[in-house]
Amino acid sequence: MKKMIKAVLVCFLALGLAACSKKNEHGLSAKNPVVITIWHYYNGAQLEEFDALVKEFNESVGMEKGIVVEAFNRGSINDLSKAVEDSLEGKVGSDKLPNAFATYADTAYEIDKAGMAVDIGKYLTADEIAEYEDAYIDEGRFPTEDQIKLFPIAKSTEVFAINTTYWNEFAAATGATDASFATWEGIAKTAEEYYKWTDSLTEEPEDGKAFFGRDAFANYMIIGSMQLGHEIFTTDGDKVTIDFDKATMKRLWDNYYIPYINGYYAAYGKFRSDDVKTGDLLAFVGSTSGVTYFPTTVTTEDGTSSAIENDIYPLPNFEGTQPYAVQQGAGMLVLKSEEKKEYATIEFLKWFTQTDINLSFAANSGYLPVKKDARDGQKLEQFFSDDMDQESTTLKKCLDIGLDVIGNYELYTTKPFKSGTEARAVLNTSMQQKAQDDRAKVEEAIAGGKTREEAVKPFASDENFEQWYDDTYNKLKAFGE
Numbered sequence: 271m272k273k274m275i276k277a278v279l280v281c282f283l284a285l286g287l288a289a290c291s292k293k294n295e296h297g298l299s300a301k302n303p304v305v306i307t308i309w310h311y312y313n314g315a316q317l318e319e320f321d322a323l324v325k326e327f328n329e330s331v332g333m334e335k336g337i338v339v340e341a342f343n344r345g346s347i348n349d350l351s352k353a354v355e356d357s358l359e360g361k362v363g364s365d366k367l368p369n370a371f372a373t374y375a376d377t378a379y380e381i382d383k384a385g386m387a388v389d390i391g392k393y394l395t396a397d398e399i400a401e402y403e404d405a406y407i408d409e410g411r412f413p414t415e416d417q418i419k420l421f422p423i424a425k426s427t428e429v430f431a432i433n434t435t436y437w438n439e440f441a442a443a444t445g446a447t448d449a450s451f452a453t454w455e456g457i458a459k460t461a462e463e464y465y466k467w468t469d470s471l472t473e474e475p476e477d478g479k480a481f482f483g484r485d486a487f488a489n490y491m492i493i494g495s496m497q498l499g500h501e502i503f504t505t506d507g508d509k510v511t512i513d514f515d516k517a518t519m520k521r522l523w524d525n526y527y528i529p530y531i532n533g534y535y536a537a538y539g540k541f542r543s544d545d546v547k548t549g550d551l552l553a554f555v556g557s558t559s560g561v562t563y564f565p566t567t568v569t570t571e572d573g574t575s576s577a578i579e580n581d582i583y584p585l586p587n588f589e590g591t592q593p594y595a596v597q598q599g600a601g602m603l604v605l606k607s608e609e610k611k612e613y614a615t616i617e618f619l620k621w622f623t624q625t626d627i628n629l630s631f632a633a634n635s636g637y638l639p640v641k642k643d644a645r646d647g648q649k650l651e652q653f654f655s656d657d658m659d660q661e662s663t664t665l666k667k668c669l670d671i672g673l674d675v676i677g678n679y680e681l682y683t684t685k686p687f688k689s690g691t692e693a694r695a696v697l698n699t700s701m702q703q704k705a706q707d708d709r710a711k712v713e714e715a716i717a718g719g720k721t722r723e724e725a726v727k728p729f730a731s732d733e734n735f736e737q738w739y740d741d742t743y744n745k746l747k748a749f750g751e
Contacts, residue, residue, distance in 0.1 A: 295335070296613035303336040306615050309354070309371040311347045311600070312635070315562060319634035323627060331621050337614045342368075347600060351377050358384070369607060369615045372600040375409055375420060376694075379686035381603060382412065382419050388604040391418040393616040401641050402623070405597050405681035412686060413507070420601035421619045424628070424637035427595045427675050428489060428585045429668060430457075431564055432553035433546055435578040440464055440552075451583045454494070454525040457482055457553075461534035464552065476722050480536035482529075483545055484555040488698035489596045494522050496594040496682050497587050503693065503750065505685045510693075510750030514743045521588065523701065523735055530705035531712050531729050532722065537702070555585065559599065559636045561668040566660050579660070582667045584675050597681040599637060629653060636665055638672045645677045693749040700742040 298304065312320045324341045332338055344350040354371055356364035358381075373381075381387050390410075391399065399407060402422055410420030430451055440446060444467055450456030461481035469478030484490060495502050500515040529535045538545045542554030547565035561582070569575045585595045604615050621627065626649070628639040633653035643649075647670055654666050684690065708729045715725035728734070 297610040298336045300336040303338050305338045307368040308341045309344045309368045311350045316635040370602045370604045373603050375686035376690040378603045387419045389417045422601050422640040425599040426557045426559035430583040433578045434581045453589045454586050458525045458529045465534045481552050482535050483537045483542040483551050487702040488694045491697040497591040503684050505687050510687045512750045527705045531709045558672040561636045582671045593679040595675050595679040696745045
C-alpha cells in the first residue's frame with residue numbers, strides 16, 4: 271500500500287513539475303520553436319550591432335528555449351509608426367503585425383487605447399523590474415501606475431559637445447574656461463565673447479561667428495522648465511494640465527532667443543553636428559545616440575579642410591537649479607497575440623537588456639544601457655581598447671558622460687497623452703522659428719547700415735517676449751487646461 275501511495279505521489283509530483291515547467295515556459299518548446307518578429311528603426315552601426323545580437327540570441331538562448339527572432343528595419347521612426355498603423359487598419363499591401371516594435375510613448379499610448387498593448391509587467395517579477403532605471407520603467411506606466419506598456423531596451427540623453435581645436439585657440443586668446451559649460455547662463459556669456467572675438471579678427475563689421483546651437487529644441491523648453499521647477503505637461507488619466515510659467519519662459523528666452531538674434535547662437539543644417547562640420551558652430555547640445563556623427567574634420571565654405579578634436583560635457587543647467595536631463599529613445603511595445611509569443615518576445619527583450627549584452631550594443635551604437643548596475647563605468651571598459659581611433663574615443667567619452675548624467679541628474683520625459691506629439695511640436699518650433707526669423711530681420715537691418723545693437727533692440731523688448739509668450743500659450747491650451 272505504501273509503495274502504491276509512494277508511486278502515486280511520485281507520479282503526481284512529476285506531473286505537477288511538468289505542468290509547472292510548462293506553465294513557466296508558457297508553452298515554449300525547443301523541438302517546436304516559435305517565430306517572433308520585431309520591427310525597429312536602427313541603421314548604420316546600430317543596425318549592424320542589433321542584427322549581430324539577434325543572431326547570437328537565436329543561436330544560444332533562443333535555440334535552448336525554442337524562440338527564433340526575426341528583426342526588420344522599417345525605415346525611420348515615422349515610417350515604422352506608419353507601417354504599424356497600416357497593419358492595424360488592414361490596409362492593402364500592409365504586412366502582418368509584428369510581435370513587438372520600437373516606438374515612443376505617445377504612439378504606444380494610442381496603441382494601448384486600442385487595446386493592443388501587452389502589460390509586460392505580468393511577465394516580469396518585481397525584482398526584475400527593479401533592475402531597470404526607474405525613469406525608464408516609469409515612462410511606460412500607463413494608463414495606470416500598476417501597468418507597464420513599454421519595455422526599455424536602449425536609451426539616450428543629451429550632452430554638450432565641442433570642437434576643442436577651435437576652442438583652445440579662443441581660450442588661449444581670451445582666458446575663457448570650460449567652467450562656463452556647466453550653465454546656460456555661462457554658455458550665453460561665452461557665446462557673446464566668442465562672437466566678439468571672431469568679429470575682431472577681420473575688418474568687416476558684425477561678421478562674428480556663432481558659438482552654440484542645439485538639436486531637439488523641445489527638450490530645451492521641457493527640461494529647462496523642469497530645471498526651473500515647472501513641469502509643462504502633467505497628466506491625470508485623460509486630463510492634461512499645462513504649466514507654462516511666464517517667469518520660467520522669460521529665463522529660457524533670455525538664454526536662447528536673445529543670444530540667437532545677436533548671432534551668438536545659430537542653426538543652419540539639419541543637425542547641429544552638420545554646422546560644426548562646416549565650422550559655423552563650435553559647440554552644440556545633442557543626443558548621445560548621435561555622437562557617432564560628430565565630425566573629425568571641418569570643411570569651410572572655401573573648401574579648406576582641417577582635422578579637429580572634440581570633448582564631451584554633461585548637459586548644462588540653469589544657475590542654482592536642480593540638474594535635470596531628458597531620457598529618450600524608443601522602447602519596445604509588445605503587441606497582444608497568443609501567450610506563447612508574448613512570453614517569447616519578453617524573453618528576448620530580457621536577454622537583450624542583460625547588462626553585458628546591453629553594454630555591447632551601447633558600445634557600438636551610442637545608446638545607453640537601461641539597467642542600474644550599468645552605471646558602473648568599469649563595466650564599459652571591456653568593450654573599448656587602449657588603441658582607439660577618434661570616433662571610438664568620442665563614443666567612449668560620450669557614453670561615460672551619459673552614464674554620469676544618469677547617475678547624477680534627475681531623468682525626465684513627458685507622460686504620453688492624446689496629441690502629445692503635436693503639443694511637443696509647438697514647443698519644438700515656437701521659440702526656435704521666431705529666433706531664426708527675427709535673426710534674419712536683424713541681419714537685414716545690419717546690411718542696411720544699422721549697428722547690431724540698433725538692429726536687435728526692437729526684438730529684445732519685453733513687448734516682443736510678451737507677444738511670443740501669449741501666442742505660444744494659446745496654442746498649447748488646445749491640448750490641455
